[in-house]
Amino acid sequence: MQELGTALDPVTASTDRFVATVASLADAQVTGDTLISPWTRGHVITHVARATDSLCRLLAWARTGVETPQYASMDARAAEIEAGARRPVADLVADVRDTAARFEEAVRALPPAAWHTQVRMRTGEPRTPASLIPTRLRELEIHHADLDAGYGFSDIPADAARWIVDDIVEALARRPKTPPLRLEATDTGLVHALGTGGPTVSGRQADLLAWLSGRSSGTGLTAFGADEVPAAPFWI
Incomplete structure (x- = not known):
């Protein structure tokens, strides 16, 4: 468990940085431009939350052995992001925090045997749960820079x-x-x-x-x- 905690530490710190930036925004800035147009900041923040939910589904697959797709469909993925993109900052912050807590809980709930179970990303790529931790970190850090809100690639810890x-x-x-x-x-x-x-x-x-x-x-x-x-x- 100590090794698992150490592996999750960078994700927790990254989540805190991401949340701090989101919380610093005014509601009017949610519709501002990002590095990945045409997505606005609201789209990017909502995507981070929904992507975290998708990783939780893959972890549930590994834990239970019941195939649980990362997303129901790409259309459903896009619709969820669009539906949440115009929420006020307080709602976006709560969403990111809640999904982060669910991800950590899902990781810690995995029994030892489940860490070797293969699941499939939306691209069809096979992965094991251990690889989903750096995937989560990648989502947080790259999309943090995407917000174009004062945090850039040079700010990501080495x-x-x-x-x-x-x-x-x-x-x-x-x-x-x-x-x-x-x-x-x-x-x-x-x-x-x-x-x-x-x-x-x-x-x-x-x-x-x-x-x-x-x-x-x-x-x-x-x-x-x-x-x-x-x-x-x-x-x-």
Whole structure:
């Protein structure tokens, strides 16, 4: 349980930071622009809450053995996000807090055998419950930056950013059409290689994460073995 608690600590801290930013917004700012147009801040915040619910469903699948899809359908997913996007800040904060508590409870309720159970993400990708913890952290941190409300990729703690980069690279490695690529973070020493023979993209870890997540075209990065920083490979 101590190891589990340690694994959840970055998620708890990330949740607190996300909630603090959401709580600092005025109701009129909920409809403001984000880094992932056409979604507004309300869409992004609601998505974070509904995505947390979806991870809880996958954890229930692992715990009970009863197949429980992450989402009923992509149309249902979109409708839930749209329905919650214009709520006042107080309601959004409560939603994020409540779903965060449910996620932690669901993780802690897993018996040892369930940690090895495979479930399927909405993309069809097989995962085990342990991998859903960095997925939750990734959702919080990347979408926190998406809010464009004073928290950027450079504000993500280095350990959390590294965990998220690792998670994205693992997802890319599972895709047979991912092009060869080498990543080097000049400030943290992080190195990842996907296949052989591709370009090396290097720069600060925060800039690598912004690029990998599709939020940057490569600002602050350098490419060796290519004329320019390539488009980041599709990972989700």
